[in-house]
Amino acid sequence: xxxxxxxxxxxxxxxxxxxxxxxxxxxxxxxxxxxxxxxxxxxxxxxxxxxxxxxxxxxxxxxxxxxxxxxxxxxxxxxxxxxxxxxxxxxxxxxxxxxxxxxxxxxxxxxxxxxx
Amino acid sequence: xxxxxxxxxxxxxxxxxxxxxxxxxxxxxxxxxxxxxxxxxxxxxxxxxxxxxxxxxxxxxxxxxxxxxxxxxxxxxxxxxxxxxxxxxxxxxxxxxxxxxxxxxxxxxxxxxxxxxxxxxxxxxxxxxxxxxxxxxxxxxxxxxxxxxxxxxxxxxxxxxxxxxxxxxxxxxxxxxxxxxxxxxxxxxxxxxxxxxxxxxxxxxxxxxxxxxxxxxxxxxxxxxxxxxxxxxxxxxxxxxxxxxxxxxxxxxxxxxxxxxxxxxxxxxxxxxxxxxxxxxxxxxxxxxxxxxxxxxxxxxxxxxxxxxxxxxxxxxxxxxxxxxxxxxxxxxxxxxxxxxxxxxxxxxxxxxxxxxxxxxxxxxxxxxxxxxxxxxxxxxxxxxxxxxxxxxxxxxxxxxxxxxxxxxxxxxxxxxxxxxxxxxxxxxxxxxxxxxxxxxxxxxxxxxxxx
Numbered sequence: 098x099x100x101x102x103x104x105x106x107x108x109x110x111x112x113x114x115x116x117x118x119x120x121x122x123x124x125x126x127x128x129x130x131x132x133x134x135x136x137x138x139x140x141x142x143x144x145x146x147x148x149x150x151x152x153x154x155x156x157x158x159x160x161x162x163x164x165x166x167x168x169x170x171x172x173x174x175x176x177x178x179x180x181x182x183x184x185x186x187x188x189x190x191x192x193x194x195x196x197x198x199x200x201x202x203x204x205x206x207x208x209x210x211x212x213x
Numbered sequence: 214x215x216x217x218x219x220x221x222x223x224x225x226x227x228x229x230x231x232x233x234x235x236x237x238x239x240x241x242x243x244x245x246x247x248x249x250x251x252x253x254x255x256x257x258x259x260x261x262x263x264x265x266x267x268x269x270x271x272x273x274x275x276x277x278x279x280x281x282x283x284x285x286x287x288x289x290x291x292x293x294x295x296x297x298x299x300x301x302x303x304x305x306x307x308x309x310x311x312x313x314x315x316x317x318x319x320x321x322x323x324x325x326x327x328x329x330x331x332x333x334x335x336x337x338x339x340x341x342x343x344x345x346x347x348x349x350x351x352x353x354x355x356x357x358x359x360x361x362x363x364x365x366x367x368x369x370x371x372x373x374x375x376x377x378x379x380x381x382x383x384x385x386x387x388x389x390x391x392x393x394x395x396x397x398x399x400x401x402x403x404x405x406x407x408x409x410x411x412x413x414x415x416x417x418x419x420x421x422x423x424x425x426x427x428x429x430x431x432x433x434x435x436x437x438x439x440x441x442x443x444x445x446x447x448x449x450x451x452x453x454x455x456x457x458x459x460x461x462x463x464x465x466x467x468x469x470x471x472x473x474x475x476x477x478x479x480x481x482x483x484x485x486x487x488x489x490x491x492x493x494x495x496x497x498x499x500x501x502x503x504x505x506x507x508x509x510x511x512x513x514x515x516x517x518x519x520x521x522x523x524x525x526x527x528x529x530x531x532x533x534x535x536x537x538x539x540x541x542x543x544x545x546x547x548x549x550x551x552x553x554x555x556x557x558x559x560x561x562x563x564x565x566x567x568x569x570x571x572x573x574x575x576x577x578x579x580x581x582x583x584x585x586x587x588x589x590x591x592x593x594x595x596x597x598x599x600x601x602x603x604x605x606x607x608x609x610x611x612x613x614x615x616x617x618x619x620x621x622x623x624x625x626x627x628x629x630x631x632x633x634x635x636x637x638x639x640x641x642x643x644x645x646x647x648x649x650x651x652x653x654x655x656x657x658x659x660x661x662x663x664x665x
Binding site: 104108109110112113114115119121123145146147148149157158159160161162163164166168174176177178179181182183184189191192193195196211213 | 539
């Protein structure tokens with residue numbers, strides 16, 4: 098097994114829905130989709146966002162887009178205009194999910210992390 | 214019209230690039246230009262402007278854009294569909310007519326769609342038993358008392374298609390759905406029927422992909438290092454066919470990129486349950502979307518399935534919910550983080566000593582994982598951090614007091630504190646959002662087309 102960051106096998110975008118945010122996580126290929134489907138469970142996402150998400154995490158599957166959609170309930174400090182947070186709309190939650198560390202099979206192709 | 218029809222979206226929100234619509238008009242062929250100016254907060258701002266001046270309450274950026282581009286729009290016979298009308302589509306139309314007359318243009322037909330704004334009908338609706346309970350919490354609207362600022366129904370694409378049918382060159386709506394602006398020309402051009410669910414679903418997806426402008430063409434894309442030419446990023450265009458398939462692309466020679474990956478990211482943006490995306494036109498199943506790359510900067514979209522929509526419209530109600538303010542200070546090293554923490558403590562302690570309390574406060578350290586919390590470890594050496602303090606209260610005076618307690622830290626706290634050129638933060642009204650559902654039969658939309 099190799100230890101990687103989720104961003105090496107997937108990309109993501111997040112946005113807001115009231116006081117919840119959504120993160121669409123898109124795998125780079127079918128093998129990576131199988132890995133994220135098994136590994137990136139709602140429980141694990143809730144733990145990853147422990148000090149951001151106060152509610153539950155729902156997960157939906159879109160195999161046609163190699164995508165998992167997560168709804169992070171009660172994650173924006175009130176949401177929209179009511180929130181006192183700098184990121185009141187969860188714009189950065191996608192980038193945060195991609196920092197999840199995970200063990201994947203050695204033969205799974207992964208992208209190198211670029212340094213700037 | 215010959216297939217495909219080309220629809221470009223040049224505005225994802227009020228505040229988006231002012232050059233993008235012009236670049237779409239000048240950079241290559243399009244038949245339709247759509248412009249999305251509205252968000253929940255925007256409607257309440259416009260409602261306040263209208264109360265102050267009955268001739269305002271619409272997106273004034275749109276008037277300037279028309280001033281700059283109407284001759285070329287008429288010359289090329291491009292149709293413009295914009296939800297710039299806000300809470301006053303009539304006044305917006307008059308402003309455009311005035312611009313057209315100033316430019317010496319004749320024969321310009323403008324269509325307006327009205328009926329989405331129900332704020333004046335609310336009191337009567339509530340006495341006749343219309344429930345506008347909060348969609349998530351179930352609370353009754355009566356709990357807001359007199360704090361409602363605006364109430365707008367998300368209307369369907371059909372009135373917009375009707376305005377096209379009546380020959381409008383420019384169509385101004387209030388709170389139409391964002392995807393509906395793009396779906397409407399397809400309904401009109403291809404004669405799609407109200408129950409052709411798969412086609413309506415396809416047009417809705419096309420609109421969803423376009424509605425945030427450059428977010429479909431490389432903007433906000435995870436692998437940003439792969440995106441060429443952010444500075445002149447092209448805004449998205451769909452080439453739509455009558456069978457419901459379409460290609461997402463952009464003008465040649467523009468920056469950005471259109472790939473399966475950039476389009477996929479936009480498809481999942483702000484998505485809930487992918488099998489039940491409900492619009493006033495159709496219910497869409499996002500798990501049926503098929504994407505295929507069709508050459509450079511071209512993604513073909515097909516396979517989309519839809520099902521009947523519901524009997525309700527969504528209503529966006531905004532209401533006043535107190536005040537908030539935020540202020541920042543930049544703290545440079547050595548010991549930047551420790552000094553920033555001290556500054557934060559001092560601000561709250563002084564306010565407490567002054568007898569000033571708040572319903573809610575927040576202290577953030579921008580630069581130190583303020584967005585991601587414990588997901589990112591805080592490094593040992595920190596040479597600079599921005600302290601951001603925020604407070605919320607129903608009493609505006611408390612926030613005025615709060616705003617006065619930040620700048621003093623530059624001279625009467627720890628050293629190396631700067632970044633206060635912006636002045637004292639001012640209290641902002643909190644405009645909260647109340648989503649509800651309303652029976653479609655209670656909402657009457659109307660379409661008027663007039664010529665200058």
